[in-house]
Amino acid sequence: MHRSGGGHVFSKSRLSPPPGDVERYPTEMHVDIRDASTHDAAAISLLVSSLAREHIGPSLGPGGLDVLIASLDFDSTLQRLKDDWLHLAAFDDRDLVAVVVVKPPIHLYHLFVRSDLQRSGIGTKLLDEADRRVQRSCGLRLATVNSSLNAVSAYMRFGFKPDGGVVDIDGVRFQPMSRHDCG
Numbered sequence: 001m002h003r004s005g006g007g008h009v010f011s012k013s014r015l016s017p018p019p020g021d022v023e024r025y026p027t028e029m030h031v032d033i034r035d036a037s038t039h040d041a042a043a044i045s046l047l048v049s050s051l052a053r054e055h056i057g058p059s060l061g062p063g064g065l066d067v068l069i070a071s072l073d074f075d076s077t078l079q080r081l082k083d084d085w086l087h088l089a090a091f092d093d094r095d096l097v098a099v100v101v102v103k104p105p106i107h108l109y110h111l112f113v114r115s116d117l118q119r120s121g122i123g124t125k126l127l128d129e130a131d132r133r134v135q136r137s138c139g140l141r142l143a144t145v146n147s148s149l150n151a152v153s154a155y156m157r158f159g160f161k162p163d164g165g166v167v168d169i170d171g172v173r174f175q176p177m178s179r180h181d182c183g
């Protein structure tokens with residue numbers, strides 16, 4: 001398997017959680033991060049569609065889930081890959097477990113982590129690597145994201161702040177957020 005890009009990382013930057021916090025940090029595991037290619041389009045589409053149904057669906061308005069799922073289908077995913085949007089994929093020993101997608105130049109388009117691995121630092125690792133790539137290519141950090149309503153708290157932990165009010169387009173509800181520091 002071709003493994004360029006972020007390379008091998010341990011998702012456990014926090015192997016020693018503070019007392020009482022152990023529940024938030026599952027057992028040690030590692031992921032490999034690499035650039036996704038068009039060969040990964042089906043796996044990416046499957047993963048993000050399933051996570052969107054589970055985590056984002058309940059926050060959407062009427063018809064919103066259909067619109068969102070259509071934007072995550074195989075053809076749309078393949079097109080983004082062909083358009084050279086940055087796609088970094090995280091794999092455990094066998095499977096794709098997480099993905100980050102950047103709409104050039106500095107818009108965080110997707111960040112999805114498999115449900116059983118959420119809150120184990122994988123999202124942070126992917127975002128950090130995406131930031132490094134973006135910084136290398138244009139000198140800036142990822143600055144904007146349209147956060148699904150379920151993920152606003154997580155993006156605030158990543159340094160983004162709400163930018164205006166919640167937007168609803170055809171039932172797809174999201175909170176525009178931005179990050180202005182250059183750190």
Ligand SMILES: CC(C)(COP(=O)(O)OP(=O)(O)OC[C@H]1O[C@@H](n2cnc3c(N)ncnc32)[C@H](O)[C@@H]1OP(=O)(O)O)[C@@H](O)C(=O)NCCC(=O)NCCS
Pocket residue numbers: 051052055056110111112113114117118119120121122123124125146147148150151153154155157158
């Ligand atoms: C949002 C998401 C990508 C975060 O990835 P993750 O791997 O779970 O994030 P991390 O483990 O790196 O956690 C980063 C920080 O965010 C916090 N966090 C993660 N998910 C959170 C949530 N749902 N609510 C509140 N805080 C959250 C973590 O506690 C951590 O905070 P800390 O640094 O103070 O410990 C992941 O939960 C996910 O895939 N959610 C479902 C799909 C989704 O909604 N994606 C966003 C689409 S716009």
